[in-house]
Amino acid sequence: METADQPFKEYPPFVRIHNDGTVERLMGTQTLPASPLSDVGVSSKDVVISPNVSARLYIPHSALSSTKKLPTLVYFHGGGFIIESPSSPHYHSYQDALAAKASVIIVSVNYRLAPEHQLPAAYDDSWEAIKWTVGLSDEWLRDHADLDRLFFAGDSVGGNIVHQMALRAGETASSEVRLRGAVLVHPFFWGPNLSDTEKEQNGFVDMFWRLVSPDVGAMQSHWVNWEAEGATPLTKLGCRRVMVCVAELDFIKKGKDYYEALKESGWEGKVEFVETEGEGHVFHLLNPDCEKARVFMEQVASFLNRV
Numbered sequence: 334m335e336t337a338d339q340p341f342k343e344y345p346p347f348v349r350i351h352n353d354g355t356v357e358r359l360m361g362t363q364t365l366p367a368s369p370l371s372d373v374g375v376s377s378k379d380v381v382i383s384p385n386v387s388a389r390l391y392i393p394h395s396a397l398s399s400t401k402k403l404p405t406l407v408y409f410h411g412g413g414f415i416i417e418s419p420s421s422p423h424y425h426s427y428q429d430a431l432a433a434k435a436s437v438i439i440v441s442v443n444y445r446l447a448p449e450h451q452l453p454a455a456y457d458d459s460w461e462a463i464k465w466t467v468g469l470s471d472e473w474l475r476d477h478a479d480l481d482r483l484f485f486a487g488d489s490v491g492g493n494i495v496h497q498m499a500l501r502a503g504e505t506a507s508s509e510v511r512l513r514g515a516v517l518v519h520p521f522f523w524g525p526n527l528s529d530t531e532k533e534q535n536g537f538v539d540m541f542w543r544l545v546s547p548d549v550g551a552m553q554s555h556w557v558n559w560e561a562e563g564a565t566p567l568t569k570l571g572c573r574r575v576m577v578c579v580a581e582l583d584f585i586k587k588g589k590d591y592y593e594a595l596k597e598s599g600w601e602g603k604v605e606f607v608e609t610e611g612e613g614h615v616f617h618l619l620n621p622d623c624e625k626a627r628v629f630m631e632q633v634a635s636f637l638n639r640v
Contacts, residue, residue, distance in 0.1 A: 344540060347415045348448065356449055361416030365425045370394050373433040377425075378473075382465045386458045389419040391432040391439040392473050402479035404437045404513075404637050407459075407466055409498075411489030411521075411615060414447045414455050414545045423618040430621070435634035438478050440466050444494075448544040452556060459494050460501055467510055484637055485515045488615050492520025492588075493557060496570075503571030514574035516633060519614050522587035523551040524558040534584045559594060567595050573602040576636045578629070582613040607632055 340352040349357040367377040367389055376394045381387050396403055410417050410424050417424065419441035432439050444458035467483070469475040487495045495515050502510040523531075523538060531538075542551040551557050555564035575595065579588035592606045609616065609625055617626040 344544060347413060347541060348544070350448065358416055361412050361418075361421060363422055364418065364420040365422050366420070367425075368429075371429050371433075373430055375429050375432045377429065379420075380471055382462055382470075385445055385454075386461050386465075387443040388462055388465075389425070389428070389441045389443070390471065390473055391428050391441065392477060393432060393436055396436070396438075396477050397473075399477075401477070403477050404435070404482035404484060405466065405474070405478040405480060406431075406435075406437050406439045406484045406486055406637060407463055407498075408439055408441045409444070409459055409485070409487030409491035409494040410441065411487065411491045411519075412446075413521075413541050414452065414490050415541065416446065419443050423621070427618055427621060431630060431633065434630055435637045437484075437637055438473060440474075447546075451544075452546045455490075455494060456497050456501075456556075459498055463498060463502075463510060480511060482513050482637075483511055484513055486518065486633070487516075488518035488520075488618065489585075490521045492517035493522060496520065496522075496559075496591075497556065499570045499572055499575075500565045501571070503569040504565070505571065510571065512572040514572050514576070514636065515570070516576045516578065516636060517588065517591070518578045518617075518633075519580055519583055519585060520577070520588050520591065521585055522557050522559065522591055523554075524560060524587065524590075525552055526590070528586045530584050531586055559591065567598040568600045570595075570600055570602065574636075575602060575604045576607065576633070577604060578607045578609070578633075580612045580614060580616055581608060581610045585614060605636070 341349050343349045367379050374394050375391050377391045379389050428439050428441050442459055442462040444455040485495045485498050495517050499515045502512040555561040577588050577592040595604045617629050
């Protein structure tokens, strides 16, 4: 909608872009502060990685007085590359609970958002955070991170970032990033073989994708279609364990296709598939206290701690 008094273009439910270029986010702007000690016994703090990148770190509080090394998880939030942050209430609460349940250190990455910063900014920022993590650039990491048990995880477009970062880890000439495993939760991929549900949502996906990467449509983009021209082969994933998680009622159905493609690709690793029946996209964030969300967190925690 545009008016003479307040001209703008609206891209619901994400943003409103005014004709002076100002971006007004319509959701995903609430935040919670980090906590020295949460109700579940986790300490968190915010760190600056570079002028463009920051992160929120989580560690079980009891680990701070121990010499025990913990698995280390680099997490990438969802939100269509456009909204949300590690300090969003549902992301902060989820990381807090996951750090306690799995007894892991979490580096939750705050990457730059579109449309102000279009792709590959989010990917480049995420890789910068990974390099910062493996460089043990914070005392919590130096004293407590086990980089031989390094994992990536993310939901929605964060799951897509996990895929891209695992590919970069596989292409890294050195063994600097020794990725143990990757967890893709309700990951955003797109492509030519859309389900009926996905076809109904194609207009919405094309609308938001043009804000993120206007030069090419989602179905032609090698960032979200692993079969597109220029896409890095799945065999290049730089880990040997992958967990792909989908929700039965999710309108994004590509997670299962990704699982099947990875199995058939010749990739020399083990991929696991988890489907939650009767639930929709990122249900575990929207309704974290339900029984299925608790079961799902147990599954993720088990994957992170499996030898």
